[in-house]
Amino acid sequence: MLGYTVRRIGQMIPVLLGATFIIYALTFLMPGDPISALTGERPLPEATVAQIRQAYHLDDPFFVQYGNYILGVFRGDFGIDFFGRPVLGLILERLPTTLALALTAWVLKLFIGLLIGVYGGLRAGKTGDHFALVFTVLFMGVPGFVIALGAQTYFGVHLGWVDPAGIRAGWPMAFILPALVMALEAAAGLARLTRTSLVDVLRAEYLRTAKAKGLTPRRIIWGHALRNAMIPVVTYLGLSLAGMLGGAVIIEAIFNLPGIGGLMVSSINNKEGTVVVGIATLLVLVYLVFNLLVDLTYGLIDPRVRI
């Protein structure tokens, strides 16, 4: 187990390098000049521009820039933005908001998705299952931002149950609507997966065995069916938590929450490569860590893949 974990962490290094390289290259290739973007209409004097370009090593060849950046990252230095603020500090300052949003959404999704999925699976082919299907298809089909804007207008503006945007109300009130929007969209996929998996398991021979042991339906489902049905679901859940951090970026922008999503968007607009790469690297890292956690917990639920 320990050896496996160490090996897996070792494997994360080349993945991280590859991912940052691609992201770095993409920001490098972004059209437009970061310096002129800084000041908008009024051009800076040539000398100032040259000075800034030199300070930020913008004239170095791409590989030198990237090499410098990676060396810094391994020392814990994610560079500075154009205002001289350390990127890591910027990210860490905004990370709690994003984490709160993503986690709230994830937990909501977990409840909604599992509830609908298990309900649909147990009542497969009956009316309740069809309603669940309609619900999930609806939320899977409509783009997330449409739901987000609709919910914002209706619950935030018309009904006034929550602030339409901003973080003034704090957790949970400022987070409940954006998290719910994210959760509903993601819960649809989870519900479908759970339902299918449960329907499969309910047909399994070992459930017939359980019945032949004279167990109550409740015990058959809780003791024998659900845990098996959860095996594929756990993988999905772990990976989707990482995905939620990515999804939070869009929702934060819509609901004006000061998370890393907003930071990402403004950094892209300002062509601040270091910030974009820093955030992306962080997201990749989170994704890898969750992936590892999923693989490690997998054995807990399925003894056949225990390491």
Added chain:
Amino acid sequence: MRQPHHAPRPLLEIRDLRVQFATPQGTATAINGVDLQLAAGQCLGILGESGSGKSVTARTIMGLLDTPPARVAGGEILLNGEDLLSIGAKRRRQLTGPCMSMVFQDALSALNPVHPVGRQIGELFRVHRGYSRKAAKAAAIEMMDRVRIPAAASRVNDYPHQFSGGMRQRIVIAMALALGPELLIADEPTTALDVTVQAQILELLKEQQAENNMGLILITHDISVVREVTDQVAVMYAGRIIEQGPTAQVLSAPRHPYTRGLAESVASEALKGHRLPAIPGSPPDLLNIPVGCSFANRCFLADEACTAAVPALEAISAGRQSACFHSQEVPSHAAYSH
């Protein structure tokens, strides 16, 4: 049916059982009027090819049919005089496990992959006898010992995939025997195993049956298994029992052409170098069972009478029954070998 009071009440009695399946093509009749009796301590083999209704019979007794698509269209299944088809779900659960249990064909898929085997055996004690976790585990180890799983105490926490095929089937048997049922149904218990292991498992079943005076129903398509283990045999074809009687007599001197054909299609020393005789044709479509004897279209003795009416399962000699109008004409020597 009148029961003479000197005869002991049978452990299991099935009367005119009919089971149908709803399929997209129509209603398939899987069991079409089955009568069976089994006494305590007796071993009955149900012999038949796939689709003959033998497994459906077993599942109907155990209450394991998926309804729908299956539907019990009629009949009675009496276990110690209690009709299993008319009791409620709760009463059935009380009987399932403690009074009757079942051994399945494929032990790997019959065991839950995510629970240790000890817990799966122990669950019976916990649910039906209210044992504590610890006591249930001890009882599970005892059961594993009884079915001769080596080092049971150290393997009780292992998972099904960590056992060999034969050992897994022993675990399934341990589960079936755990609460000392009076009736044990084994549905093709050795089909998934290799031949040497088959013999061990059959021996184990036989020995446990004798020791506990259980009624054992052994469902198989394998004549040699029936010959080795059972006292009585019922031969099924297209959802009906077509011949029944003491195993040795039925197999050595069949009184139904189908049994004759089955008995002949077994490879033997005498047939070495020859083509294995097979029954020509195939079983009838269960969606559309023909009028008359279901076997008539494949039978070398068939005449107009056979396609006009269904021959009833009738006594032909002491303890033997056959459902054939020509039961007296079934030859005792090879009829299909050419």
